[in-house]
Amino acid sequence: MKKSPDSLPVLPHIATMLERAEADPVIDAEAGLQQTKLHRLQLLKAQYAHLRRANQALLIVIAGIDGVGKGRCINLLNEWMDARYVHTLAFDEPEAPASLMPPLWRYWQHMPPKGTTGIVFGSWYRPLFELLKKKRPDLEQVETMVHSIRDFETMLSRNGVQVVKLWFHMSKQAQQARIDGLLANPETAWQVESLDFKVRKKFDRARRAGAVAMSLTHEPAIPWQVVPSADDLYRVISTSEAVLKGLRKRPTASRCSVYALALKAPAPLSFASPVSLNDIDFSLKLKKADYENQLPFLQGGLARILRDARFKNRSLVLVFEGQDAAGKGSAIRRITAALDARQYRAIPISAPTDEERARPYLWRFWRRLPKPGRVAIFDRSWYGRVLVERVESFITPPEWEHAYDEINQFERQMADNGAIVIKFWLAITKEEQLERFHARRKSPFKSFKITPDDWRNRRNWDEYLIATNDMLARTNTHCSPWNLVSANDKHYARIKVLETVLARLESELSEAG
């Protein structure tokens, strides 16, 4: 559905902010200098307090029409603040490997740790601005982008990353005068060198695109702010005020607001039929002879299909969850035995490192996503958020409640980029687990595999049961459904896992072909 962007509404307060900026307000030099002096001190102080609290990061999104002094303002922030804790993150057109990964991947790779500030140029808004500048943008594409941006920012603000969004703006006349002024001076001409000289002609279109984009992505907890930029002092003061507010803001459990605009609600994630641990038939068994017959056949099939040319631009993400001693490790080994070791990576998930703790919980998984043609096998995963972190009360109920959505979005982004995500829950009974624990304890070779954690988890068996069933119900999406595997019989479980992976790969690759 292609529509003129004029058909897309602009929120009244956004329109007002833009108009005010186009009045090119000026601040009195004397008063302005006094104020900048004060701001400078306050900024530094707020920055150190932010650093000491270290409970959230600040991410400043820089946008606006070209040639209005965005770059200079960033330099100023770096000069005023302690630049050691400010990361300027400038993104151009994505190159490999970023161009091969989901669009948000590169922003995840540069996520600043808690206590620091990131200034983002060329943010996740750029594709939306570009799209809205077109004469007849594809409205469905706009909607998809908007929903993805809103989900991303909501997830960030819920997970310790405060987002401040600034649109630098001035009147058309002022922009023209400013560019002419910079070009006239050889000392400053470089600032506009990289600029598209048609920018002046495109003012109206860029303004309209910005107004619509800001309206579509306005969120009370993560609002857009327009920085009047014609006057240097005014620009500087507005920017530092916005940053100061961001640094001082305490974390809040912000909620994604109702969509105020004439946009369709986001396409609901289609859920597969509900699954539950209660439905598992633990009597399923496979004879050893049958197991030994089928294993090489399935492994051969897996080896072949992953070397198929059609897999070259896909990737495979395997997720293994299940009770302790359910046989995740041995099921994984039956898969890796079929793969070229250069093609896959097995990733055990235990306690996060301190670099991981300083960022949203999904960061550690984003940094390990496989490139096209590769396989990542997660032995435990992001589902720890709604399992151990919930059961052990490491996080609050709103935090794990929100995680279901965040996880669904994460998996959808992988799938949209061509990843085949296959999730397994390996289920054993409480009795079977006890037997395996005892067997492990007796084996001089496996005894180290049993830790006090395992026994504590076992005592929380019922809490885990509830958490697991909630997880299965709320993350069983069509794009990455759960596979419940009865694992009291190891032979049965291993074959079932291999069959499932193979069948899914065959179906995905034949669709693609």
Added chain:
Amino acid sequence: MKKSPDSLPVLPHIATMLERAEADPVIDAEAGLQQTKLHRLQLLKAQYAHLRRANQALLIVIAGIDGVGKGRCINLLNEWMDARYVHTLAFDEPEAPASLMPPLWRYWQHMPPKGTTGIVFGSWYRPLFELLKKKRPDLEQVETMVHSIRDFETMLSRNGVQVVKLWFHMSKQAQQARIDGLLANPETAWQVESLDFKVRKKFDRARRAGAVAMSLTHEPAIPWQVVPSADDLYRVISTSEAVLKGLRKRPTASRCSVYALALKAPAPLSFASPVSLNDIDFSLKLKKADYENQLPFLQGGLARILRDARFKNRSLVLVFEGQDAAGKGSAIRRITAALDARQYRAIPISAPTDEERARPYLWRFWRRLPKPGRVAIFDRSWYGRVLVERVESFITPPEWEHAYDEINQFERQMADNGAIVIKFWLAITKEEQLERFHARRKSPFKSFKITPDDWRNRRNWDEYLIATNDMLARTNTHCSPWNLVSANDKHYARIKVLETVLARLESELSEAG
């Protein structure tokens, strides 16, 4: 100097190992299977012990002629060991960003953490093998590569990374038979698909190159091992034995042996004239008016030269060291004020993260090296190894003794790749420091900058003096000399730093032009 590789000697024990492998030894199937069973258990056990100790990483370098089963052997290791703690690191021809960085950069990026095992395909030996396969390799180039490899491996083994080097080998006839066998079967043909079919014709040359390369890089503490590969069982058993030995080996302070071969000793790092804290003239001062005159002039010059086309394929690494309160931060801010925030990164160095602690100490700096055209400003640096880590006895004397060389090599690698490395020591007197501490304590705004650490460091003033003078004497190389700056007067120090950076950039870029 181009010479036939035949003029390069092969160590007798290397020749013997190759000849033995070319006898294509076979192991009795019954006994072999028993042994593999035992090895498998031992490997897993040793791996877990290694993981629990977590005091070193194991890096297995895989080399050898093509088509002898290297890939299959790696798969086997992944199957036998707990694959979650095994990283298979496969390197092809470098692409950006690796191709823009020093040759060893990409191996640093994938350094496995302590407690885990990395299996390296396409290691740092590949360029050496390629060179030695030529009819008349450039001997000087060979020497440079060999020294760089030896330095790298010695550094690794001294810093918690055990290196095991395996050359897979068999007779020419056996290699040919094996490749024909694989090709005949559609299930296995993929294993040789990527193989250069002329490989059989090139056997002799590859063998010779390998023999010479192994001889040149033989090191008693990091020896090459030849794996006879014609017989599957024999190959598997030899490999697992070598890995087992590696996993069990305790860290040793290995020494780089005397060069046994007819190679020239490594070109000594040329040292600039010795510098010492005792030579500093603390009376140097600059009037405020002169400071304010000169500052914009120097900043303008810096801004211009860093936007010069000649800087596009260079990079700038600034290192700031000095006593607490010597004014590093404010000197850095006078530099960053002149730069485009998108071009530089300021990097404060304090306690390492746990991911950093799990790797050789230089890793945290390798992961932050600037790309061409970029600037990295280190506020404290790798010199912490020979300053705070020495003074506080975090490491043993041999460790910091070795660090001087390791650091010199690190800086040389940067410089060889086009980085301009400029190191500053900002020096203040003990009296001046006390005054600044008191001034900071009184300022409500700066008091948080004074920590108990600062007072403890001050009590160790004399120890730091010794450590600093040692450092200055042993790392003042021509490619990255120290700049001692008298910093009792802040105006003088800031201007001196800017002047030094500018002069060095001008000299480096005019040489290049």
